[in-house]
Amino acid sequence: MGALADFLTDQEETLRREAGEARRIREEWLEAIGHLFADIERWIADADNGRQLLTFEPTTSETRESKLGRYAIPTPSVRLGSRVATIVPRSRFMVASIETPGQPERRCDGMVEIRDGVTATHYLFRLMNPDGDDWFIQSVERWNSDPKFGRVDPLDQEHFEAALKYVLV
Secondary structure, X not given: OOHHHHHHHHHHHHHHHHHHHHHHHHHHHHHHHHHHHHHHHHHHHHHHOOOOOEEEEOOEEEEEEOXXXXXXXXXXXXXXXXXXXXXXXXXXXXOOEXXXXXXXXXXXXXXXXXXXXXXXXXXXXXXXXXXXXXXXXXXXXXXXXXXXXXXXEEXXXXXXXXXXXXXXX
């Protein structure tokens, strides 16, 4: 046997365990993204109120993360005429720590970007909790300039609409 075959023989159990863990985390992340995007699609429909001016366009792209490998991920767009906002999951594993209202600073469990083309304008941060996920939002401008780095606001329809208006108007 060659060096690669020897490595596979020696590491087979570890490699299978790591692959299973990556698959489990990918599925958990994709489920969280699915719930977030369902809320966003509903908020867009509520804001549009039947006018058919705002459209939510589901698309998928391929991404790669060192701990999760290569996988397909939803990257929907929101259109208002010729203006487009794209919502792009950035990474499940982040080094960013956020300070949520009334809580101590904590490392986030994933981040999504709202983009106006290729430039991020807002970050959506995920915190996993026993009761489910909580999402938070911050503009990139404030994130980069706030002397108390890491402060975020809860993601709700009002905050999301303000971010989307910033991109689309």
